[in-house]
Amino acid sequence: MKKIDNALNKNGIVLEKENKLQHQKLKSVSNFDESDKLKLIQELEEHQMELEKANAELLIARNLAQAASLAKSNFLANMSHEIRTPLNGIIGFTDLLMKTNLDADQLEYMSIVNESAVTLMEIINDILDFSKIEAGKLELNIEEIDIYDLVHRVINLFKYQADTKNIKLILSIDSNVPQFIYADAVRLKQIIVNLIGNSLKFTQKGEIRLDINQVFSSKNRTTLYFSVKDTGIGIKKSNQEKIFQSFIQEEATTTRKYGGTGLGLAISNQLLGLMKSKLHLISEYGHGSDFNFSVVFRKSHLKRTTEVLNPNQVVNKEDLTKNFNHAIVLIVEDNRINMLLAKKLIKKILPDSIIFEASDGKEAIEQFKKENPDVILMDIQMPKKNGYEATAEIRKLKNSGNIPIIALTAGTMSEDKEKCFKSGMNDYLSKPINQYDLEKVLRQWVGNRA
Secondary structure, eight states: OOHHHHHHHHHHHHHHHHHHHHHHHHHHHOOOOHHHHHHHHHHHHHHHHHHHHHHHHHHHHHHHHHHHHHHHHHHHHHHHHHHHHHHHHHHHHHHHHTTOOHHHHHHHHHHHHHHHHHHHHHHHHHHHHHHHHHTTTTOOOOOEEEEEHHHHHHHOOOOOOOHHHTTTEEHHHHHTTTTTTOOOHHHHHHHHHHHHHHHHOOOSSSEEEEEEEEEEOOOEEEEEEEEEEOOSOOOOGGTTGGGGSSOOOSSSHHHHHHHHOOOHHHHHHHHEEEEEEEOOEEEEETSSSSEEEEEEEOOOOOOOSSSSOTTTTOOOOOHHHTTTTTOEEEEOOOOHHHHHHHHHHHHSSSSTEEEESSSSSSHHHHHHHHHHHSEEESSSSOSSSSSHHHHHHHSSTTOTSSSSSEESSSSSOHHHHHHHHHHHHEEEEEEEHHHHHHHHHHHIIIIIOO
16 A cells, blocks of 8 residues: 555656656757647657556555455454354353363363463454554554553463463562553553563473563653563574564464464554554573563553552452342343353342343343343344444433443454444443453442442
8 A cells, every 4th residue: 555655656756857857848949840849748748648547547556455455454353253252152151161160171171172262362353453553443542540450460361371381470560660650551461461471482481570660750751661571482583573573473383383373573563653662672592582662651640559459359249239139131132152141140240130131232222111221231233223223222212321331242443442432332341251341340330320
């Protein structure tokens, strides 16, 4: 696309130069007879017609390239939704099954199925993210975040995997790092997850440490330095540049031995580009690696809290249920497996709740009128009426304004979230839905109403 735009600009400049040159020729040769002048004018017109024709062809090519890029993005988004929907059921139910009384072999087999599904989801997310960045559709969603809480959650994600490999996983946050900043929590977390995940993949013994330091501070800004160091296999000097390229790993054998798309570092670097930063690497082959980056953030004026949230903390069910024992929950979902999963999760969080079901947006509106639910969990892509349309219609009904509607969707585009809020939804959960995130949302929107 960039090449076509450059060619269009170049042709415009050439056309302008040709016009000037020919006009200069006409002015400078006053002794030319009329036939010579007519010949020059004819040549000028021919050159102009050729360049205009080339420009028109390039313009058509650019429009076709834009249409192809859009079609590719839409195809990937639709395929992502179709693949993520059944994966939501696999991940959700294997997670629930692992929390039941299984013997050692059954638990091991279920863990492998769950881990395989999560890995497949990560690959899908990588490809979709790459497509969005390539199409220029990925934008940062800046909001106030707790950086301490975010990095503790990341560390806890990898704790079991690190313990299994007998690798120390160390988090070090310098005392002068502000707890609250303005950032895109999802994308910052994604970068750190990619880096620690890579380190775990290529480290067989020793340690992995995440260090966060403040390297500059002003009244409203802070520059934070992030470093992920490991004692893994390291990277050869000759390969240190190419690992940041898309779909490329250090060597061909790396993909076969360790797996992955070869997109993680490229995506992380491109996300950092949106934050006006870039990824740096210090590595010696055989002696580990250090991936690091610095980002300037806007400071928040919230004061530091002494307590850092534990990401594994389970929401106190008594808080939710003591005044809300008979919550009426409407689940709107056209996929039978995902409906069953949502019901199971709701019953685990709110055991005494009353659940009603709707398999499409039209049925959801009727159920809302009939049952007057306390909260609605709304799928997006459904027959008859989608989640956006159903929500917009519900919001027009009497006494619907204070009923929380939570989107449950396999879509991951940033515009998906915006469309949810514009249609009248209160919050957004991306599939696969886990118990912790659902509990957190219910605490916010249901517990507060109790």
